[in-house]
Amino acid sequence: MKFRAVTGMNDILPEEARGYQFVEAQFRAAVEAYGFRELRTPIVEELGLFHKSTGETSEVVQKQMFLLAKEGESLALRPEGTPSSARVYIGNKMHGREPITKWFYIGPMFRAERPQRGRYRQFHQAGCELYGDEGPICDAEMIDMLYRFASKLGLSDVKVLLNTLGGPEARVAYRKRLVDYFTPLSDQISEHARERLVDNPLRILDSKDPRDQEASKNAPVLLDCLTDADLAHWEGLKAALDRLGTPYEVDPRLVRGLDYYTRTCFEVVTTSGNIGSQSAVLGGGRYDGMLSSLGGQPTPAIGFAMGIERILLALGDRKYEEPSLCFIAPLGEAAGLPCLELATQLRAAGIWTELDSRGNSLKSMLRRADNMGASVCLVMGEDEAKSGVVQFKNLGKHTQEQIPQSDAVKAVQQALAETTTITGQEPASTSGSQT
Ligand code: HAM
Numbered sequence: 001m002k003f004r005a006v007t008g009m010n011d012i013l014p015e016e017a018r019g020y021q022f023v024e025a026q027f028r029a030a031v032e033a034y035g036f037r038e039l040r041t042p043i044v045e046e047l048g049l050f051h052k053s054t055g056e057t058s059e060v061v062q063k064q065m066f067l068l069a070k071e072g073e074s075l076a077l078r079p080e081g082t083p084s085s086a087r088v089y090i091g092n093k094m095h096g097r098e099p100i101t102k103w104f105y106i107g108p109m110f111r112a113e114r115p116q117r118g119r120y121r122q123f124h125q126a127g128c129e130l131y132g133d134e135g136p137i138c139d140a141e142m143i144d145m146l147y148r149f150a151s152k153l154g155l156s157d158v159k160v161l162l163n164t165l166g167g168p169e170a171r172v173a174y175r176k177r178l179v180d181y182f183t184p185l186s187d188q189i190s191e192h193a194r195e196r197l198v199d200n201p202l203r204i205l206d207s208k209d210p211r212d213q214e215a216s217k218n219a220p221v222l223l224d225c226l227t228d229a230d231l232a233h234w235e236g237l238k239a240a241l242d243r244l245g246t247p248y249e250v251d252p253r254l255v256r257g258l259d260y261y262t263r264t265c266f267e268v269v270t271t272s273g274n275i276g277s278q279s280a281v282l283g284g285g286r287y288d289g290m291l292s293s294l295g296g297q298p299t300p301a302i303g304f305a306m307g308i309e310r311i312l313l314a315l316g317d318r319k320y321e322e323p324s325l326c327f328i329a330p331l332g333e334a335a336g337l338p339c340l341e342l343a344t345q346l347r348a349a350g351i352w353t354e355l356d357s358r359g360n361s362l363k364s365m366l367r368r369a370d371n372m373g374a375s376v377c378l379v380m381g382e383d384e385a386k387s388g389v390v391q392f393k394n395l396g397k398h399t400q401e402q403i404p405q406s407d408a409v410k411a412v413q414q415a416l417a418e419t420t421t422i423t424g425q426e427p428a429s430t431s432g433s434q435t
Pocket residue numbers: 079080081082111113118119120121122123124125127128129257258280281282283284285286287302303304305306307308309310
């Protein structure tokens with residue numbers, strides 16, 4: 001019997017992992033420059049945490065949780081990172097430790113969805129959460145950071161969709177207006193929308209069902225229900241984005257699928273690369289009510305998460321270059337130990353080195369060096385081993401010379417530095433660089 005990966009959960013092979021490393025390294029660099037620091041949390045949490053925060057009426061909690069059966073405990077694989085981050089913030093009394101907390105996280109999330117392109121059951125998110133600042137400038141700064149990040153990655157056709165969901169007061173008023181609007185239309189909307197009419201009528205607005213979309217066409221917009229304070233926040237956000245020149249589109253129908261958002265919500269969508277029809281590569285917003293609803297001090301909060309797989313699809317068929325490599329080919333038994341020693345010296349100098357000690361023919365070793373994309377190959381036969389020299393092959397320039405073994409590290413360093421200037425890549429870096 002052959003085992004396969006679980007549907008919707010993908011193995012990431014080394015060449016694909018380079019893409020993840022590239023996006024993650026770019027993300028870290030971008031958000032660390034804004035003062036976000038890394039938070040790592042377990043992938044398993046108590047189920048109740050998600051019920052209380054992600055929300056009972058969200059699709060994620062209603063249909064997509066992976067539950068773990070454990071006697072006496074109700075656990076779940078995390079479908080998103082925001083609830084865990086809030087739990088850590090409250091548990092560590094961050095409120096009393098610093099006025100503003102900025103965290104980022106990168107890791108796998110789990111949602112039992114029907115898998116399709118860009119939608120998986122295990123996927124990876126890179127996200128940020130910011131606590132302690134309720135002002136619109138903070139929202140604009142985050143949205144601008146994301147826009148710059150997406151543009152720097154080279155995504156084309158990037159759109160920032162922006163909306164406000166108002167505070168609790170506006171939501172109550174809006175909810176009532178939606179119920180009044182949709183109730184007479186209840187025989188024209190989907191079964192799912194009829195259920196939402198009872199628990200969360202806002203969600204009808206982002207239904208994909210054509211009947212719901214048709215019925216939503218003339219639905220009241222939330223902007224009309226905003227309080228003065230909500231309105232001032234919304235206007236402040238737009239003014240800050242205008243000042244920065246960050247392009248955005250106001251989308252009054254953007255409600256997002258999670259229950260906790262208040263005021264600002266946003267998505268970055270693109271049709272770039274292989275992503276197919278317009279999809280969200282990231283989404284987020286303000287959730288000023290979550291911390292107190294989880295038993296913490298009332299604390300304003302805003303955050304976002306981006307789907308790394310979606311970013312990779314949007315980046316298209318790029319090749320993520322492997323770091324420069326030195327290949328060592330010993331020929332004959334006497335060359336084995338001097339080559340092993342040489343490999344150790346090269347690695348100690350930070351050079352990625354592959355030693356092929358199987359005793360194969362030169363031809364097959366050179367083929368392997370080529371397949372691995374090595375820049376340099378050191379060949380040592382029995383005679384060279386005895387006389388303390390080695391054949392230095394520069395595979396890029398197609399040159400070969402004999403050099404003393406004691407000069408090998410320096411010579412390889414020099415040759416790799418030249419490769420670096422050509423490709424702009426760090427020779428001994430662990431993060432994937434991109435051509
Ligand atoms: P979300 O919109 O559910 O928000 O997910 C954020 C991003 O994760 C999406 O835009 C998408 O790129 C990616 N994503 C979501 N589900 C999948 C999936 N099944 N397969 C592949 N990619 C997926 C959140 O998760 C919130 N926690 C964001 C947030 C942080 N809001 C405030 N703070």
